[in-house]
Amino acid sequence: EVVLTQSPGTLSLSPGERATLSCRASQSIYNSFLAWYQFKPGQAPRLLIFGASSRVRGVPDRFSGGGSGTDFTLTISRLEPEDFAVYYCQQYGSSPPLTFGGGTKVEI
Amino acid sequence: QLQLQESGPGVVRPSETLSLTCTVSGGSISSGYYWGWIRQTPGKGLEWVATAYYTGSKYYNPSLKSRVTISVDTSRKFFSLNLFSVTASDTGLYYCARGDENLYGDYVTWYFDLWGRGTMVVVSS
Secondary structure, three states, X not given: OOOEEEEOOEEEOOOOOOEEEEEEEOOOOHHHOXXXXXXXXXXXXXXXXXXXXXXXXXOOOOEEEEEEOOEEEEEEOOOOHHHOOEXXXXXXXXXXXXXXXXXXXXXX | OOEEEEEOOOEEOOOOOEEEEEEEEOOOOOOOOEXXXXXXXXXXXXXXXXXXXXXXXXXXXXXXXXXXXEXXXXXXXXXXEEEOOOOHHHOEEEEEEEEEEEEEOOEEEEEEEEEOOOEEEEEOO
């Protein structure tokens, strides 16, 4: 099973600042099959990025994903108030099961 | 716009069966997407549980495979999950989601592009 380690656990930033979230895999992820999600309490989780760097239609371009192999990042270039949430990475490029990271909370 | 809505019992007694339903509205359950369940528990965080296709293919997390079944009812536009012999460690928030197919060798795998809001399940006597 591929273990995804997200860091930091919590990121304390102000609106307008840049957020860089890390997701490290215990083994190389085939074809950069890595997704990023945004979770907010009481809301349906939202897919932001798939294939490590492909932004979902409708997701603001301040969100960008990058990386390959075992190291991936999600960058939010300028934090908006609605971006404060918990972010999870998920890999789907290995034998079952697909797995999620432990999450990074972006707080004000 | 397609929406997913989970429903469940809220509380389940230990050793009993948890049954959850996800209603699909605003779109077709036979559309070529997969349908899955993901849960979030205090002990394991986010954990993929199972995924199914409307033609009958089913895929399970190996760690849960002996206790879980998933099914898709195309006529009534919902899919469901049964988790048998529950324990306190099964307490958590259960999400249903639409899966986008990808291939890793001989394996089908997914990211999830649309989710429900989740339904809370507490295992308690």
